[in-house]
Amino acid sequence: MKFTSILFLAAVLWVGMAVAQDSSSSSAKQDMKDAGHATSQGAKDVGHATVKTTKKVSNATVDTSKKVGDKTVDTSKKVGNATVDGSKKVGDTTVDTSKKVGNATANGAKDVGHTTSKTTKKIFHPDDKSDSSKPSQ
16 A cells, blocks of 8 residues: 555656646746737837838928928028129119219310310410410301
């Protein structure tokens, strides 16, 4: 009977170890499945977040580019208008100055011509006392 008790105790221990090993194996398998599922879900979540962030960044880039383009156009128009206005002022001043220089040159040429005429008469006709500035009739 002693032998049967030992054999029965050995059988119970062996079956207990087998059950414990099987349940531990089953738990490990389930843990691996859970880890795989969690990894899969994490990858999906990261993918969705990446898509959303990419769309937001893309839209922000488009909006900013539009704003910069509009500001560039506005600034170019202002610079162009200022250039036109400045050119008109310079052109007007150039015309006025050119007229004044032209008139002064014409008047100076007349004065030189009269003086030359008077001097020439004095040299070649020293006895003539008539005023050379009077037009001859």
